Amino acid sequence: xxxxxxxxxxxxxxTLMFFIGIFGFLTRRNLITILMSIExxxxxxxxxxxxxxRYLFPHxxxxxxxxxxxxxxxxxxxxVAIAIIINIYRNFRSIExxxxxxxxx
Amino acid sequence: xxxxxxxxxxxxLLLTLLAVSILIMDxxxxxxxxxxxxxxxxxxxxxxxxxxxxxxxxxxxxGGMYHTSGLxxxxxxxxxxxxxxxxxxxxxWLKKEENKLKMSEFYVLLLATLIGMNFMISSGDxxxxxxxxxxxxxxxxxxAAYVHHQTRSAEAGIKLILISxxxxxxxxxxxxxxxxxxxxxxxxxxxxxxxxxxxQVLGFIFFFAGMGFxxxxxxxxxxxxxVYEGAPVGVxxxxxxxxxxxxxxxxxxxxxxxxxxxxxxWKDLTYIIAVLTMTIGNLFALRQKNLKRLLAFSSIAQAGxxxxxxxxxxxxxxxxxxxxxxxxxxxxxGAFGVVAAIHDHTGKESMDDYNGLYHTxxxxxxxxxxxxxxxxxxxxxAGFFGKFFLFTSAASGGYYWLVFxxxxxxxxxxxxxxxxxKAMFINKNDHxxxxxxxxxxxxxxxxxCTAGIVALGFYNTVYELINKLSIGIN
Numbered sequence: 049x050x051x052x053x054x055x056x057x058x059x060x061x062x063t064l065m066f067f068i069g070i071f072g073f074l075t076r077r078n079l080i081t082i083l084m085s086i087e088x089x090x091x092x093x094x095x096x097x098x099x100x101x102r103y104l105f106p107h108x109x110x111x112x113x114x115x116x117x118x119x120x121x122x123x124x125x126x127x128v129a130i131a132i133i134i135n136i137y138r139n140f141r142s143i144e145x146x147x148x149x150x151x152x153x
Numbered sequence: 154x155x156x157x158x159x160x161x162x163x164x165x166l167l168l169t170l171l172a173v174s175i176l177i178m179d180x181x182x183x184x185x186x187x188x189x190x191x192x193x194x195x196x197x198x199x200x201x202x203x204x205x206x207x208x209x210x211x212x213x214x215x216g217g218m219y220h221t222s223g224l225x226x227x228x229x230x231x232x233x234x235x236x237x238x239x240x241x242x243x244x245x246w247l248k249k250e251e252n253k254l255k256m257s258e259f260y261v262l263l264l265a266t267l268i269g270m271n272f273m274i275s276s277g278d279x280x281x282x283x284x285x286x287x288x289x290x291x292x293x294x295x296x297a298a299y300v301h302h303q304t305r306s307a308e309a310g311i312k313l314i315l316i317s318x319x320x321x322x323x324x325x326x327x328x329x330x331x332x333x334x335x336x337x338x339x340x341x342x343x344x345x346x347x348x349x350x351x352x353q354v355l356g357f358i359f360f361f362a363g364m365g366f367x368x369x370x371x372x373x374x375x376x377x378x379x380v381y382e383g384a385p386v387g388v389x390x391x392x393x394x395x396x397x398x399x400x401x402x403x404x405x406x407x408x409x410x411x412x413x414x415x416x417x418x419w420k421d422l423t424y425i426i427a428v429l430t431m432t433i434g435n436l437f438a439l440r441q442k443n444l445k446r447l448l449a450f451s452s453i454a455q456a457g458x459x460x461x462x463x464x465x466x467x468x469x470x471x472x473x474x475x476x477x478x479x480x481x482x483x484x485x486x487g488a489f490g491v492v493a494a495i496h497d498h499t500g501k502e503s504m505d506d507y508n509g510l511y512h513t514x515x516x517x518x519x520x521x522x523x524x525x526x527x528x529x530x531x532x533x534x535a536g537f538f539g540k541f542f543l544f545t546s547a548a549s550g551g552y553y554w555l556v557f558x559x560x561x562x563x564x565x566x567x568x569x570x571x572x573x574x575k576a577m578f579i580n581k582n583d584h585x586x587x588x589x590x591x592x593x594x595x596x597x598x599x600x601x602c603t604a605g606i607v608a609l610g611f612y613n614t615v616y617e618l619i620n621k622l623s624i625g626i627n
Contacts, residue, residue: 066322066326069322070319073315073319079311079315082315083315083318086315086318086319086322089322089323089326090325092326093322093325093326093328093329096326096329096330096333097329097332100329100332100333104333104336105336108336110280110332110337110338111332113280114279114280114283114328114329114332114338117280117283117284118283118325121283121284121287121291124287124291125287125291125314128291128294128295128314129294129311129314129315129318131295132294132295132298132307132310132311133311135298135301135307135310136307136308136311139302139303139304139307140304140307148307148308148311149308150304150305150308150383151305151308151309151378151379151382151383
């Protein structure tokens with residue numbers, strides 16, 4: 049039905065993005081970069097939903113709506129997270145993960 | 154659809170109304186009358202709690218995105234009861250000078266999370282489920298970071314929001330695979346189209362991992378102790394009881410109604426994770442000196458016990474899980490209520506500070522002992538019956554080894570619960586915590602907990618009601 053890029057190319061891209069996000073979440077040391085890794089994960093989910101919707105189930109729009117709501121919620125999440133990061137900066141004078149470790153037993 | 158159909162979602166509508174009216178009251182009341190907002194919102198929530206028990210029509214809304222039944226209403230009422238106790242317990246802390254400028258925001262944010270949980274439990278498709286889940290977790294991070302001048306609170310907030318964002322990302326990746334293979338996000342259509350194709354299994358495992366973060370099951374539990382220690386006591390008790398309870402409710406509903414065709418898979422997964430969760434939660438709890446951390450690890454271990462009911466996959470299993478959570482609400486909130494009362498008056502929360510508490514504050518010590526006994530599962534208090542039903546349901550499913558490991562773990566948990574009791578009753582202390590008398594709200598909260606712990610053990614109508622409404626895999 050669709051000319052052009054086959055479905056599984058998109059899935060490879062989205063899976064790569066997902067695991068790059070996980071890798072970044074685990075290895076990065078800056079809170080803002082960790083937040084960016086999470087955005088990468090959520091965007092890979094969006095690609096999945098939209099591509100599945102367009103290629104496999106084009107008569108209904110569930111995937112498109114799901115990805116729109118994921119985008120909206122990611123924005124809300126980022127807003128709260130950045131507010132807390134600003135608070136962290138005021139308290140610790142740093143947003144490095146290594147500095148924010150008062151509770152470690 | 155007409156307007157009266159909307160009354161199916163009366164629980165959520167009332168809570169939304171309550172949250173908005175608290176915000177408006179807070180704006181409208183001048184600086185002189187702001188202190189009135191807290192008691193008024195307490196009374197309003199109590200009215201809402203009573204209205205919640207009135208009969209609600211069953212049905213579906215929004216093309217199947219939202220549905221409700223007697224079982225779901227029962228779950229919402231259980232959460233409401235716990236919420237009321239948390240409101241009572243955080244009252245004294247909220248009235249302090251340090252919270253003068255942000256008293257009522259606390260209740261508004263808490264109510265927002267409760268609305269999210271109610272929508273999550275009532276969801277009929279994965280979109281509503283995800284929306285409810287996020288509404289329940291995002292304000293939670295703001296609450297954990299509520300004491301903005303305290304470094305620990307900020308640290309707890311950032312840990313909670315990052316971990317919950319990661320876990321919902323993993324969960325969503327699983328959901329996208331489920332959508333791609335079944336072509337729908339509605340629970341009943343997913344159920345009909347589900348088989349054990351590899352991609353569907355992978356999607357389910359991602360879903361399981363995402364929920365594991367929310368319930369703090371063992372490979373995904375690392376955030377729990379830090380967040381519980383850093384957050385204010387009221388938020389900690391809310392996280393450990395209501396938040397976890399709601400996540401367990403939707404988890405068991407989804408497992409029993411959607412993923413029925415791969416029950417062999419999730420039973421195996423649950424088996425391994427239950428063993429890990431109970432054992433590791435208990436072993437880490439043994440070496441904790443801070444009471445909030447101790448209760449955090451004990452709540453991880455309790456989540457492992459809850460999995461014993463889930464794994465049974467029967468009507469008995471669901472009934473025992475719901476009953477256990479009801480009991481767990483009273484016993485854990487009782488323990489946290491004592492910790493909160495002592496923290497409010499002295500700022501102490503280490504186990505050594507509790508030495509000799511019985512000689513100065515006998516009633517608090519007795520209640521603490523009762524709650525800890527209930528958590529450990531000692532008869533005749535309600536916790537014993539909660540654990541007993543869980544073990545029975547797992548045994549009736551044929552999981553004898555799992556029950557054996559669970560009984561061993563219940564014994565280990567008794568050790569660290571008794572350490573606290575020993576500190577309060579036997580250990581000597583030259584400078585024990587001074588005798589103090591709590592506010593009426595704290596006392597009322599503790600009284601409700603005591604009544605719940607004692608009464609639920611002897612009054613079996615509650616269990617029969619839960620058992621009547623529960624469902625198993627069919």
